[in-house]
Structure formats: structure tokens, C-alpha cells
Amino acid sequence: MKEGLRQSMAWLHTWAGLVFGWLLFAIWLTGTLAYFQDEINHWAHPEVPVRALDARASLASAQTFMQAQAADSQRWFISLPDHRNPEMGVMYQVPGKTGRGSFSRNLVDPQSGAKQETRESRGGEFFYRFHFELQMGYPWGRWLASAAAFVMFFTLVSGIITHKKIFKEFFTFRPGKAQRSWLDGHNAIGVLILPFHLLISYSSLVIFMSMIMPASILTSYHGKVTDFYADVFPSAAVASAAATPAPMLPLTQLYDTAVQKLPGAGFSRVGVEHAGNSNATVEFTPDDSGSIAYRAADGLVLSAVTGEVLSRPQDTPVPIIIGAGFYGLHMAHFAGPVLRWLYFLGGIGGTVLIGTGLVMWLNKRQLKHAKAGVMPFELRLVEVLNLASMAGLLWAIPSFLLTNRLLPMAMEGRSDWEVRMFFIAWGLSLLHALCRRGKRAWVEQLLVAAGLMGALPFVSALTTDHGLWQSIGSGDWAIAGVDLTAFAGALFLGWTVRKLLKKKAAAPSRKAATRESVPVLESEASR
Amino acid sequence: MMPAVLLSYVGFTALCLAMEKHHGELLRRKPSPLHKRGLAVAGWLLLALSLALAVQQAGWAFGLVNWTAGLMGSAVLLVWLLPYQPRLALGIAGASLLIAPLTVFGVV
Numbered sequence: 001m002k003e004g005l006r007q008s009m010a011w012l013h014t015w016a017g018l019v020f021g022w023l024l025f026a027i028w029l030t031g032t033l034a035y036f037q038d039e040i041n042h043w044a045h046p047e048v049p050v051r052a053l054d055a056r057a058s059l060a061s062a063q064t065f066m067q068a069q070a071a072d073s074q075r076w077f078i079s080l081p082d083h084r085n086p087e088m089g090v091m092y093q094v095p096g097k098t099g100r101g102s103f104s105r106n107l108v109d110p111q112s113g114a115k116q117e118t119r120e121s122r123g124g125e126f127f128y129r130f131h132f133e134l135q136m137g138y139p140w141g142r143w144l145a146s147a148a149a150f151v152m153f154f155t156l157v158s159g160i161i162t163h164k165k166i167f168k169e170f171f172t173f174r175p176g177k178a179q180r181s182w183l184d185g186h187n188a189i190g191v192l193i194l195p196f197h198l199l200i201s202y203s204s205l206v207i208f209m210s211m212i213m214p215a216s217i218l219t220s221y222h223g224k225v226t227d228f229y230a231d232v233f234p235s236a237a238v239a240s241a242a243a244t245p246a247p248m249l250p251l252t253q254l255y256d257t258a259v260q261k262l263p264g265a266g267f268s269r270v271g272v273e274h275a276g277n278s279n280a281t282v283e284f285t286p287d288d289s290g291s292i293a294y295r296a297a298d299g300l301v302l303s304a305v306t307g308e309v310l311s312r313p314q315d316t317p318v319p320i321i322i323g324a325g326f327y328g329l330h331m332a333h334f335a336g337p338v339l340r341w342l343y344f345l346g347g348i349g350g351t352v353l354i355g356t357g358l359v360m361w362l363n364k365r366q367l368k369h370a371k372a373g374v375m376p377f378e379l380r381l382v383e384v385l386n387l388a389s390m391a392g393l394l395w396a397i398p399s400f401l402l403t404n405r406l407l408p409m410a411m412e413g414r415s416d417w418e419v420r421m422f423f424i425a426w427g428l429s430l431l432h433a434l435c436r437r438g439k440r441a442w443v444e445q446l447l448v449a450a451g452l453m454g455a456l457p458f459v460s461a462l463t464t465d466h467g468l469w470q471s472i473g474s475g476d477w478a479i480a481g482v483d484l485t486a487f488a489g490a491l492f493l494g495w496t497v498r499k500l501l502k503k504k505a506a507a508p509s510r511k512a513a514t515r516e517s518v519p520v521l522e523s524e525a526s527r
Numbered sequence: 528m529m530p531a532v533l534l535s536y537v538g539f540t541a542l543c544l545a546m547e548k549h550h551g552e553l554l555r556r557k558p559s560p561l562h563k564r565g566l567a568v569a570g571w572l573l574l575a576l577s578l579a580l581a582v583q584q585a586g587w588a589f590g591l592v593n594w595t596a597g598l599m600g601s602a603v604l605l606v607w608l609l610p611y612q613p614r615l616a617l618g619i620a621g622a623s624l625l626i627a628p629l630t631v632f633g634v635v
Binding site for chain 2: 168170171172173174175188189192193195196291292329334338339342343345346349
């Protein structure tokens with residue numbers, strides 16, 4: 001019999017979803033956390049005080065720091081404190097080094113210009129990086145994440161084609177009906193926030209388009225990718241260093257010029273090139289709050305020696321606005337608190353979509369073998385991977401954050417140990433999944449995850465002087481938000497465990513429910 | 528963003544009530560064809576109005592983003608409430624309909 005489009009799409013949806021689902025679950029959940037990257041960064045460095053923002057004074061401090069630490073460095077970048085994160089980052093190229101890894105990253109006190117004394121931690125940056133680099137070396141993680149994004153995209157499309165009654169069942173969710181409810185939930189969360197799922201998976205391909213599909217650039221520019229970027233972003237091409245040394249103007253003076261030239265703009269980032277040279281430039285990048293497109297326009301470039309304007313933000317060509325628009329919509333730098341929380345919830349929705357899909361794949365096939373009582377190897381494999389990839393990540397994330405609070409402040413290689421604990425916890429969950437089975441394994445794993453998350457606010461209150469009460473009292477909602485979200489996560493997992501246990505207690509009535517859902521199961525299981 | 532979110536919730540509720548199955552579950556009666564048509568038209572009009580308000584408030588770029596986000600959020604809230612708290616789901620729609628004009632004119 002010739003298969004119809006819908007059957008073949010269902011097959012694709014089922015198997016592509018299974019094979020990439022474990023990876024996609026991790027990508028989506030860590031990416032969801034990355035929407036609060038700045039807040040988690042702040043949480044991870046509670047010693048950094050929240051102060052009134054003063055970009056001018058901060059820049060003066062950054063320059064003081066650079067003169068004291070690396071007066072000879074020719075390239076440095078300052079990311080200014082903002083209302084989401086009070087940290088000021090100063091990154092400079094170590095003199096005499098080039099390429100990746102030649103930069104030194106520092107947190108600097110925006111008031112004094114001294115190195116900020118705080119615990120060494122990667123904070124939210126870790127989740128953000130892991131989300132698309134997967135802790136693999138460049139560029140392998142990016143390739144794997146892009147492949148996963150591609151699979152996500154066509155799994156969504158094949159899911160739409162497979163789903164027979166998008167409009168008829170648009171408002172349908174029937175809880176408490178075993179397999180039927182899982183499918184309803186999966187469909188509802190997929191259909192109701194479909195625009196978000198499509199946007200995120202498509203835009204991630206746009207973000208990496210020059211890596212995934214470089215052919216057009218390589219042929220048109222005869223293999224010289226840098227020429228392409230010079231054409232697309234003309235002002236980014238910086239004059240080469242001149243041989244004559246020249247003193248640089250104070251950043252405060254340059255800042256005043258920038259404010260004068262671009263009235264009303266706030267600046268998030270200041271970059272200095274060829275410092276100490278007569279060709280030295282300073283670029284002031286406007287912050288992202290005013291525009292959805294991500295850095296579609298370049299910043300304002302001034303000569304660091306004379307203060308003269310070298311280039312202004314240009315009117316951006318439409319194709320770049322479209323590309324930068326997708327980039328911006330994915331990263332959501334523009335989002336205020338309400339929209340940011342909606343982005344976060346959307347990300348949780350995508351994670352749940354993948355999770356319910358993985359659970360359903362196993363449930364359907366398990367029922368067939370329920371009578372025999374023996375589980376074939378491949379189903380056991382999926383069961384273990386489901387547990388370790390989903391519940392295991394819920395061990396890993398709070399373990400990473402707990403490690404931030406529990407390791408000694410001045411420990412050598414502290415931030416490496418945080419990352420190591422993330423993977424150790426994940427590995428432990430895999431070991432547990434190998435030893436235990438079925439519902440008992442889920443209950444135990446979720447209880448551990450709930451315990452780790454629930455412990456976070458308490459450990460934080462005991463080990464720092466930025467516990468929940470203090471941070472609420474001082475209005476530091478970034479720190480309080482991380483604590484509260486972790487606690488809410490623990491409550492949610494506790495509720496899930498209760499549901500799982502209740503189902504066991506109500507076992508006699510389950511037979512009726514299974515009989516009722518048999519027609520559904522048969523049609524779904526044939527996929 | 529507020530009036531747009533409220534109105535898109537009401538719009539979805541109307542579209543939901545325009546379907547015979549949900550109408551029966553929620554209001555325990557069978558809607559007449561005219562009734563169904565009226566609810567469907569009202570639902571679509573409310574969604575369109577909520578788009579207009581969002582764009583008017585924040586411009587096309589941010590308006591469209593806010594509207595889409597509010598649309599998805601309100602739909603998820605409604606579908607999640609329906610099986611557990613159907614009366615609350617309808618109550619929120621009623622309250623939203625009352626509050627929405629006040630938020631448009633900046634009273635609330």
C-alpha cells in the first residue's frame with residue numbers, strides 16, 4: 001500500500017522527534033534560562049552591589065582600570081551596567097596575543113575602577129553558551145545545535161501536517177484520561193504557541209546562516225568571507241594601526257560627544273581599537289531596548305584622539321533588518337519584564353512540547369509489552385535516556401547553582417568546578433536511571449530534582465547575605481527572582497510527583513480508562 | 528499591552544463558545560446557528576481590535592510582537608482553565624470585557 005503524506009509525516013515526526021528530542025530538551029531548557037542570563041549572572045555574583053546607573057562615571061572607572069592593568073592593550077570592550085545587571089565587564093586583548101582566547105575578561109567596580117572582588121562563576125553565561133555550543137569545542141557544538149534546530153523546525157512542520165484537527169480541537173485539553181491527555185497536552189502546547197516555536201527554531205537557523213550555508217558568500221567573494229562582512233558592515237572596517245603613538249582622550253569626554261551626537265540613545269557597549277595610537281577609535285553601541293532588530297545599525301564611531309565623528313549609525317538595508325530582526329526576536333534583548341516572562345514561559349512550553357512527545361513515544365510502545373512483563377532492549381534504552389535527559393537536566397541545573405553558593409569563595413578553578421558539578425549531577429542521574437525503572441524511577445528522580453531546587457533559596461540565604469528576604473527588602477528582584485523561580489520549580493515538580501503517585505493509588509479505575517483510550521492508542525501507535 | 532491581552536482573551540473565549548461542543552460544556556445548552564455565527568464574528572472582531580490597539584499603543588514593530596505574545600499567552604491560559612475551572616475561565620472573560628475599555632482610556 002502506498003503511504004499517504006500524513007502517514008509519512010507522522011513517521012518522520014515520531015522518529016526525528018525521538019532521536020533529537022533528548023538533545024532538544026536540553027537546548028530548549030537552557031535556552032529558556034538564558035532569557036534571564038543577566039539576572040542569573042547577577043545572582044551568581046551577589047557581592048556586586050546594585051547602584052544607581054551612571055554611564056559616564058562607569059566609563060571613567062573602566063579607563064582607570066585599563067591604565068592600571070593593561071595600559072599597552074590595543075583592543076578593549078566595556079559592557080556597561082544596566083537595570084538588569086549591575087556588573088561592568090571589561091574585556092581586553094592581552095598585548096602580544098591574537099585570535100580566540102587572547103582576551104582577558106574582568107569584572108570592574110563601576111565606582112572605583114578597581115577589580116570587582118567577587119566569586120568566580122560563569123553564572124547565566126554558562127546556560128547561554130551551553131544552549132548553542134553544548135560544551136563541545138568550536139565549531140562542533142554550533143553545528144550539532146544547528147542540526148537540532150533544523151530537526152525541530154521540520155518536526156514542527158510535520159507535526160502540523162500529522163495533526164488532523166488543528167481548528168476543531170484548538171481549545172481541547174482533556175486531563176485525567178491517560179494517553180489521551182498526553183496527546184491533548186502535546187497538541188495544545190504545540191498549536192497554541194506555534195508562532196513562538198516556529199520563530200525560535202527558524203531564527204536559530206538564520207543566526208547561524210553564514211556557517212550553515214556559506215556557499216553563496218564563498219562563491220561571490222572567492223572564499224574571502226571577511227570581504228563580505230566589510231561590504232555588509234562598512235563601518236566595522238577599522239583603519240589599521242598607524243605607526244605614530246598618540247594619547248587617547250578621556251572616555252568621559254568621548255562619551256559626552258557621543259551623547260551630543262546621538263541624543264536620547266543609551267549605550268550598552270563601548271569598544272576601543274588601536275588604543276594609544278593616532279588611528280585609535282571608540283565605538284559607542286546603542287543599547288537594544290529601543291529596537292527589535294539586534295544591532296542592525298552599527299554604533300557611533302569616534303576618533304579616540306580627536307573626538308571627531310568617523311561614522312554614524314546608517315540606515316540599514318532591508319535584508320539586514322530582516323536578518324537582524326530574526327536574531328533580535330530570538331534573543332529578546334528588547335523585551336521588558338512582562339514580555340521577558342512570556343518568552344520564558346514560551347520556552348518552558350517548547351520544553352514541555354518535547355518532553356511530552358518523548359514520554360508518549362515510550363508510553364504507546366510500552367503498553368504493547370505491558371502484558372508480557374518484559375521490556376525489549378530498545379524500549380529500556382529509551383526509558384533510560386528519557387529519564388536521564390529530562391529529569392537528569394533538572395538535577396544538573398540546580399546543582400550548578402548550588403555549587404556557586406557552596407564552594408569556597410577564593411577556590412582555584414572555581415567556575416570550572418561549577419560546570420563539572422553540572423555534568424557530575426547529570427551523570428549521577430544517568431546511573432540512577434540505569435538501576436531503577438518505570439514510575440518509581442521517575443518519582444525518585446523528580447523528588448531529588450525538587451529537593452535540589454527547593455534547597456536553593458535556603459542555601460543562598462545561609463551562605464550569602466543576599467538571601468530571599470534581604471533581596472526582596474532591598475528591591476533586588478533579579479536575585480529574588482532566581483530564588484523564587486527555583487522554589488516554584490520545586491513546587492511544580494512536587495505536584496507532578498503527587499500526580500504520579502495518585503495515579504498508582506487509583507489503579508483499579510485505570511482499566512476502564514485504558515479501554516476507553518484503546519482506539520486512540522492503536523491509531524497513534526501505528527505511526 | 529494590557530488592553531490587547533484582555534481583548535484577545537475575550538476574543539478567544541467567544542470563538543470557543545462559537546463551537547457547539549464547547550458551548551454545550553460551558554453553558555449547558557445548544558447554541559442556535561445565528562448565535563454561533565454571532566459569537567464567531569465577535570471573536571474575530573475582538574482579535575482584530577486587540578491587534579489595532581496593540582499597534583496603536585506601541586507602533587508596528589513592538590505592537591505586533593506584544594500582540595502575538597498576548598495572543599499566545601491568553602489562548603494558553605484559556606485552554607488550561609477550561610477543563611479545571613470553566614466558570615473562572617468565563618468569569619475572567621467577563622471581567623476582561625469590562626476592564627478593557629477602562630485600560631484603553633487609562634482609567635486603570
